[in-house]
Amino acid sequence: MIKKFIGKRVMRNEDPRLLTGQAQFVDDVEIPGMLHAAFLRSDYAHARLLSIDVSAARQHPGVVAVFTAEDMGDDWFPGPPLVSPPPTAKDVTFHSRRQVPLVKDKVRHAGEAIAVVIAESRYIAEDAVEDILVEFEPLEAVVDLEKALEVNSVLVHDDLESNLAAQMFQQKGDYEAARQQADLVIQRRIVIERGAAAAMENRGIVAHWDAKSQHLTIWDTTQAPIPIRNGTAARLGLSEHQVRVIAPFIGGGFGPKIMMFYAEELVIPWAAKKLNRPVKWIEDRRENFYATTQERGQVHDVEIALSRDGHILGLKDNFLHDTGAYDPYGLTIPLNTQSHDMGGYDIKNYSSEFKVVFTNKTIVTPVRGAGRPQGIFVIERMMDAAAKELGMDAVEIRKRNLIPPEAFPYEHKIIDQAFAPLIFDSGNYKAVVDKALDMIGYDKFVKEEQPHLRVDGKYVGIAIAPFVETTGVGPYEGARVTVEASGKINVATGIGTQGQGHFTSFAQIVAEQLGVEVNDVRIVTGDTTEFHWGTGTFASRGAVVAGNAVHAASSIVRKKILKLASKVLEAPEDELELEDGQVRVADIPQKSVSLGELAVLANPLRGAVEPGTEPGLESTAYFGPQYGATAFGTHAMILEVDPETMMIKIRRYVTVEDCGTVLNPLILEGQIHGGVSMGLGNAYYEKLHFDENGQLLNASFADYLVVSATEMPRIEVGHLETRSTLNELGAKGVGEAGAIPVPALFAQALENAFHDRKLEILEMPLSPNRLFELLNEEKSR
Amino acid sequence: MKLEGEYTFDGTREDVWKMVRDPQVLATCVPGTQNLRMTGENEYEGEIQVRIGPIAGTFSGRLLVANEVPPVSCTLTVEGTGKVGFLKGRGDVALSEQGASQTLMKYTGEVQIGGKVASVGQRLFDTVSKSMIKQGLDKLNEILKTSLA
Numbered sequence: 001m002i003k004k005f006i007g008k009r010v011m012r013n014e015d016p017r018l019l020t021g022q023a024q025f026v027d028d029v030e031i032p033g034m035l036h037a038a039f040l041r042s043d044y045a046h047a048r049l050l051s052i053d054v055s056a057a058r059q060h061p062g063v064v065a066v067f068t069a070e071d072m073g074d075d076w077f078p079g080p081p082l083v084s085p086p087p088t089a090k091d092v093t094f095h096s097r098r099q100v101p102l103v104k105d106k107v108r109h110a111g112e113a114i115a116v117v118i119a120e121s122r123y124i125a126e127d128a129v130e131d132i133l134v135e136f137e138p139l140e141a142v143v144d145l146e147k148a149l150e151v152n153s154v155l156v157h158d159d160l161e162s163n164l165a166a167q168m169f170q171q172k173g174d175y176e177a178a179r180q181q182a183d184l185v186i187q188r189r190i191v192i193e194r195g196a197a198a199a200m201e202n203r204g205i206v207a208h209w210d211a212k213s214q215h216l217t218i219w220d221t222t223q224a225p226i227p228i229r230n231g232t233a234a235r236l237g238l239s240e241h242q243v244r245v246i247a248p249f250i251g252g253g254f255g256p257k258i259m260m261f262y263a264e265e266l267v268i269p270w271a272a273k274k275l276n277r278p279v280k281w282i283e284d285r286r287e288n289f290y291a292t293t294q295e296r297g298q299v300h301d302v303e304i305a306l307s308r309d310g311h312i313l314g315l316k317d318n319f320l321h322d323t324g325a326y327d328p329y330g331l332t333i334p335l336n337t338q339s340h341d342m343g344g345y346d347i348k349n350y351s352s353e354f355k356v357v358f359t360n361k362t363i364v365t366p367v368r369g370a371g372r373p374q375g376i377f378v379i380e381r382m383m384d385a386a387a388k389e390l391g392m393d394a395v396e397i398r399k400r401n402l403i404p405p406e407a408f409p410y411e412h413k414i415i416d417q418a419f420a421p422l423i424f425d426s427g428n429y430k431a432v433v434d435k436a437l438d439m440i441g442y443d444k445f446v447k448e449e450q451p452h453l454r455v456d457g458k459y460v461g462i463a464i465a466p467f468v469e470t471t472g473v474g475p476y477e478g479a480r481v482t483v484e485a486s487g488k489i490n491v492a493t494g495i496g497t498q499g500q501g502h503f504t505s506f507a508q509i510v511a512e513q514l515g516v517e518v519n520d521v522r523i524v525t526g527d528t529t530e531f532h533w534g535t536g537t538f539a540s541r542g543a544v545v546a547g548n549a550v551h552a553a554s555s556i557v558r559k560k561i562l563k564l565a566s567k568v569l570e571a572p573e574d575e576l577e578l579e580d581g582q583v584r585v586a587d588i589p590q591k592s593v594s595l596g597e598l599a600v601l602a603n604p605l606r607g608a609v610e611p612g613t614e615p616g617l618e619s620t621a622y623f624g625p626q627y628g629a630t631a632f633g634t635h636a637m638i639l640e641v642d643p644e645t646m647m648i649k650i651r652r653y654v655t656v657e658d659c660g661t662v663l664n665p666l667i668l669e670g671q672i673h674g675g676v677s678m679g680l681g682n683a684y685y686e687k688l689h690f691d692e693n694g695q696l697l698n699a700s701f702a703d704y705l706v707v708s709a710t711e712m713p714r715i716e717v718g719h720l721e722t723r724s725t726l727n728e729l730g731a732k733g734v735g736e737a738g739a740i741p742v743p744a745l746f747a748q749a750l751e752n753a754f755h756d757r758k759l760e761i762l763e764m765p766l767s768p769n770r771l772f773e774l775l776n777e778e779k780s781r
Numbered sequence: 782m783k784l785e786g787e788y789t790f791d792g793t794r795e796d797v798w799k800m801v802r803d804p805q806v807l808a809t810c811v812p813g814t815q816n817l818r819m820t821g822e823n824e825y826e827g828e829i830q831v832r833i834g835p836i837a838g839t840f841s842g843r844l845l846v847a848n849e850v851p852p853v854s855c856t857l858t859v860e861g862t863g864k865v866g867f868l869k870g871r872g873d874v875a876l877s878e879q880g881a882s883q884t885l886m887k888y889t890g891e892v893q894i895g896g897k898v899a900s901v902g903q904r905l906f907d908t909v910s911k912s913m914i915k916q917g918l919d920k921l922n923e924i925l926k927t928s929l930a
Contacts, residue, residue, distance in 0.1 A: 043862075043866050043867055043895045043896030043897075044867075044895060045895075110895065110896075110900075130864045286897070286900065286901065289900065290900070691899070693893055693895060695894065695895045695896075695899040695900065695903075696899070696900050697899055697900065697903040697904075698900070698903065698904075699900030699901060700900070700901045702901075702904070703901075703903070703904050
C-alpha cells in the first residue's frame with residue numbers, strides 16, 4: 001500500500017527549530033564590522049520641509065554617516081509601482097504616486113523617513129537622530145475621506161488637481177432596471193476604519209556589500225524576496241546575479257511585508273554599498289505603527305434591491321477607499337472589495353464605483369483579508385437589514401440566495417484583483433452553511449436555549465456568516481525538486497515563508513509523489529540563490545500556486561525515477577512502486593533500488609550517456625493558474641454581552657471551510673485560528689485612531705489592543721472538500737479566510753443579542769465603548 | 782484636545798492679574814519650566830520639561846498673550862517643539878470677582894499634539910495636563926497668599 005501524505009495531520013517539520021530558538025531571523029544576522037541604522041521620522045503628518053541640519057549628528061561620536069534625500073543625489077528616486085492599474089479595464093483613472101527613500105520636499109504622513117543615521121551601534125544612531133535639526137512648515141492634514149475630495153481641500157500631492165488617486169466603475173447586468181422591479185430597496189452607509197497587521201516580528205534588513213566579490217547580500221523580512229532582488233539590482237545598477245536576497249524565518253507577514261519597496265529597503269542596501277560596510281536596521285514597534293503599511297479604511301454607500309420573497313435582484317455599492325499618502329499597490333484592495341461585495345450569492349445585477357483617496361496617513365496595502373472583509377461586511381450587513389425588513393429568518397434569506405452547486409463555474413462578469421475575469425471555479429455552498437448550522441446547533445439554540453437565556457436577562461446572540469475568498473491567483477510560482485545521493489530530497493521554491501508551514505505542507509506533496517518520509521524532504525524558501533523565479537507569498541496563494549509547482553516538479557522527478565529504475569531493475573515502469581525511499585518491483589519486494597543509488601546512477605562521474613540526457617533526478621517546474629481559485633466558508637458564533645460593561649464572551653465559535661483539497665488539517669486549522677484572531681481584532685479591539693491632524697494616537701500595544709489568548713474562543717473547525725478545477729492538487733487558498741467574515745458575524749451576533757433594541761451596526765471596528773455609545777444613541781432616538 | 786476648567790484664587794482680581802503677568806512668578810509655578818524669558822511686551826520664550834507616562838522631554842517654544850483686557854481676560858497662544866514631538870495650543874482665560882477677596886479663573890482652550898507625545902502619550906495627556914494645570918494654579922495661589930499675608 002502506497003503511503004498517503006496529502007491530507008494527513010503531519011506535525012510541522014520546522015517547529016523544533018522555531019521552538020528551541022534555532023531558527024534564523026533577520027535580527028540574528030551578525031557580520032563583523034556591521035553598522036546600525038536609525039531613521040529620523042516626521043512628527044508632522046503634513047508639512048513642507050524647509051531645511052535639515054545634520055552637522056551635529058555627523059559630529060556625534062560613533063556616527064559613521066548621516067544621509068538625507070540630497071545626499072542620495074541621482075540615486076534618489078521613488079520606489080517602483082508595485083501593482084499597475086488593470087490594462088484592460090476601460091475608463092480607469094489612476095494617478096501613480098510612489099513612496100520616496102527619504103523625504104525631499106514635503107512630508108506626507110507622520111512617521112515618514114527624513115534622514116538616516118548610520119553608527120557603530122543602534123544606541124548611538126538613535127541618540128544622533130535627536131541631534132538633527134529640521135525646520136518644517138506645518139500644513140493642514142488631509143484625514144477624512146469625504147473632506148479630502150472636496151474642491152477646497154488641501155492637497156497631499158500638489159501636482160494633482162485633487163486628492164483622487166484612482167477611480168473605477170464595474171457593473172454586471174443592469175442594476176437600475178433591477179431596482180425598478182424590486183419590492184424593497186434598502187440603502188445604508190457603512191464605515192470601516194483602519195487596523196494594523198501587528199506581526200509579532202517587525203520589519204528588518206541587513207545589507208552586506210562585499211566589494212571584493214562585487215556581491216550584495218540582503219536579509220530582508222519580505223514576503224517577496226525575488227522582486228526585491230530584481231528591483232534592488234536595477235536600482236543599484238548591478239546584475240541580478242550580483243544580488244542575493246534571503247528572506248529567512250519571519251515572525252508573521254500578513255501582507256504589509258509584501259509592500260515593495262519600503263523606504264528602508266531603498267536606503268539600507270544603498271548605504272551599505274556606499275559605505276562598503278554591512279548595515280542592519282531593525283524596525284521598532286513604534287516605527288511599525290507608522291512606517292509599516294495598514295489597511296481597511298473605506299466608506300460605502302450601499303443599496304440592495306430585493307423581491308418580497310427575499311431574492312436579491314441587485315446590489316449597488318459606491319465606495320471610497322483610503323490609500324494613505326501614496327498608492328504603490330494599485331487597485332488590489334478596492335478590486336478585492338468589489339470581488340467580495342456579492343459574497344457567495346447569486347446576484348445578477350451589480351453596479352459599483354470606487355474612488356481611491358490620498359490622505360496624510362500611513363500607506364495602505366493589503367493586510368490579511370485585503371479588501372475582502374469590507375466586501376463581506378457590506379453584503380452581510382445588507383442581508384441582515386433585508387431579513388429584518390422582510391421579517392425573514394437570517395438563515396433562510398441567505399440560503400435562498402446562495403449560488404447553487406450546478407451553477408459552477410460561476411462567472412461574475414467583472415474583473416478581480418489580478419485583472420482576470422472573476423469566476424468562482426467550484427463549490428457546494430449550501431452544504432457548507434448547513435454543516436456550520438449543524439455544528440453550532442443553530443435551530444436548537446434559537447428555539448430552546450435562547451428564549452430561556454433571555455428570560456434570565458442574558459444578552460446572548462447567535463450569528464452565521466457565509467463568505468467567499470478569492471485565492472491562489474497567478475501569475476506563477478516555480479519549484480525545483482532534487483533527489484540527492486543520500487536518498488533525501490531537496491526542494492527549492494521562490495516564495496518566502498512567514499509561518500505558513502511550507503516546510504511541512506510542501507514536503508507532504510513531495511513525499512507522496514516520491515515515496516519518502518515527510519522529514520526526508522528539505523524545503524528551501526525565500527533565498528534567491530536557491531531559486532530565482534517567482535513573485536511572492538500573498539493572496540492566499542502559497543499552497544495553491546507554489547504547492548502545485550512543487551507537485552508538478554515532483555511528478556516529473558517521479559517519472560525520471562521510474563524510468564531509470566525500470567532499466568536498473570529490468571522491470572516495466574508500471575510494475576514499480578515507490579515506498580520508504582526505495583523503488584520496488586510490486587510483486588517481488590526484495591528486488592529494489594534506493595533513491596540514493598538511483599541519484600548516483602543518474603549523475604555518473606565517468607562513462608558515456610545517451611545524447612540529450614539530463615543529469616540527476618531533478619526537475620524544475622512552474623505553475624500558473626488560468627485564474628484564481630475561490631474558496632468558501634461559513635463561520636457561526638454564540639456571543640454573550642455584559643450589558644453593563646459591554647465586555648463580551650464568545651460561548652461557541654464554529655468555522656466550516658471548503659478550501660478544496662486539504663493538504664494538512666493541522667496547518668489549516670492553525671491558519672483559521674490565526675485568521676479568526678485578526679478578525680476579532682478588526683471587529684472589537686483593534687482600531688487605529690488618527691486625530692484630525694493625522695496623528696496616530698494609539699501607536700503602542702498599551703493603547704492598541706491586539707487580541708490575546710484571553711480574548712480567543714475555542715474554535716471548532718469543520719471541513720468540506722470541493723476540489724478546485726484549476727489545478728492538479730485541487731487546492732484553494734485559506735490563508736486569509738479566517739479573518740474575512742468575523743466583523744460581519746460579530747455585528748450580526750450583537751444585533752441578535754440586543755434583539756429588543758433597535759441596534760444596527762454599520763461600522764467596524766467596534767469597541768466596548770463604542771457599543772455602549774451606539775446603544776445609548778439608539779435609546780435617545 | 783479640549784482643556785477646560787476653573788480655579789478660585791484667594792486674592793483680588795488685580796492681584797491675580799499682576800501675578801499672572803509676571804514671568805518670574807509664572808516660571809516658578811508652571812511645573813517643569815526651566816526658563817521663561819520676556820522677549821516682547823506680550824511675548825515669552827522658554828523651555829519646559831514634560832513627562833507623560835513613558836515619554837519625557839524638553840519642549841522649547843513661545844507664549845503669546847493677546848486680546849488683553851486687564852484685569853479681566855486674555856488669550857494665550859503656546860507653541861512648542863522638542864525631541865518627543867510638538868504641541869500647539871490656544872486658550873482663553875477670564876477672571877471674575879468672587880466676593881471681596883476671591884477671584885474665579887475660568888479657562889477654555891484647545892491643544893494639538895504630535896509625534897511621540899501623541900502616539901504614545903495621548904492616553905495620559907489629558908490627565909497629565911490637568912494635573913499640571915492644577916499644580917501650577919495651586920502654586921500660584923500659595924504665592925499669592927504669601928504675598929498678601
